[in-house]
Amino acid sequence: MNADSEHRSGEILDGHDSITSLPLSAFNLENSTLRSATLRKNIALDTVIDFTNSLRQDIGLITQKELMLHFDRDDVGDADKKTLSSLTSLPSFDCYTLKAALAPLKIKVLDENIFSLSSNMKTTLFPLMSRITRPLIQYLYSDQKFGVSDTETLLKLIKDTEPLKVRHRLEIMAQNMSVSLPKLIENLEEFGELFLSVSFFERINIEASSKIDQLILWAEDGVSNSNLRNDPSAQSQFSQVERRLGYIKTNLHSRFDNLGRITQIDWEEFGASDFKTIKREILSQQANLATALCGIMVKAFEWEKQFPSAGGSPQQCLEFLSEDLNVGLDNLTRALPEIE
Structure with missing residues (x-):
């Protein structure tokens, strides 16, 4: 994921995909x-x-x-x-x-x-986005078949009121939510953007999770499987980093599991309170996810920069753990309180 792609001064952005x-x-x-x-x-x-x-x-x-x-x-x-x-x-x-x-x-x-987000990023997010929006598309369009292959088309389908059958079902939804049809379309459009944000952070998390695994294996090889294995201080440093990274990875996984559950919606029974609850939950998660994922990706980018082939001596590994990787990790764990 090219989360750090550069932008030349004066150019109009197609969108902003970087988190760091x-x-x-x-x-x-x-x-x-x-x-x-x-x-x-x-x-x-x-x-x-x-x-x-x-x-x-x-x-x-x-x-x-x-x-x-x-x-x-x-x-x-x-x-x-x-x-x-x-x-x-x-x-x-x-x-x-x-x-x-x-x-x-x-x-x-x-x-x-x-x-x-940029057009390219929206295209990249299509597999994740389509999984979240599939129940809504199926409810609105029933047995119709669509060759949808991009996120922009998905978002347009969500707010398209032209087909008669779709309009009828939207009117039922509007009645269930006690809102006008235009207000419902506005809410669904907002839902589309919320679902897109979940897909964006989930994609970063997939990459971050993989990088955490690689980093821990590299650190274990450099500290625990070397001449530092009998050094209590070195082992303590590794254990502390492993524990913090493990907590961050597990916590993030739990948060996306939770978001996955709340975005699988029974649209036939969907009401105003459901909309408010789901919107509130997604927005409340965004800040935690953004802070943690930004921090993890920064650490991962720096590790890849300093050790492009995952090499380095045991001493270099230990120095990276203590001087670079460990700094600020406690702030990331605080940004991810345990989920009840």
Whole structure:
């Protein structure tokens, strides 16, 4: 998954798929150099401003606190500083976190596509999305056969009121929910976007889960199956990391199991309270999922960068566990309280 694909300053986004980085070109910053930079989560899970591909490549990666060491006082106005402060405080840079967090803030956006997934990502999510929406499509269209092969068509089918049979069933649903037909269509369209968000995070989780398994096997080989196996401190470090990563993986799995259950809906009996309950549950899960998955993917990307062939000496492995991987993991576990 190319979650970190780059975006050139000035280009209009087709959408925003990254969970770990954010192009500042999408925001109405007065300073053109800032607009050419990118926000990223570093290995400690802090946000840094990356100028590597900007108009000032010499600056490199810095925190917001270091910003004025590289600019004159008049170069960066209060509005830009306030916008940066809001953006750097986000726990994740996915489009759903952005949309929820920035809605109440008066941050000027140049490119609204920053709040949606790209066409390519929507196409990629089709297998997961079709599994979730299948019961609704079957209820609305009954025995009709559709050669649907992309997510956009699925979303259009959900809000299509033209076929007579579909309109009749939508009217029954509207009556059950005590809403008008236009309001029902609006709700179903919102449901489609909620289902898409579940599919997006689930896809990242599938990749993250695989990377966690690979990382643990690599760490076990480097620490437990080497000359460090008799080193109590090294074994303690490995056990701590293994326990935390295991908890994160299991907790995420449980959350997606829960989302899988609540999105399998009996549409014939669907009512207003059901809509509110499911919407509330999905939205409440988004923040937890985004924070944890962003952190795990950052750790995984850094591991792959430092050890591209999963090599390294036992000592290098131990240093990565203690100095890079372990930092911030406790914050990720706190973002995932146990599910009752």
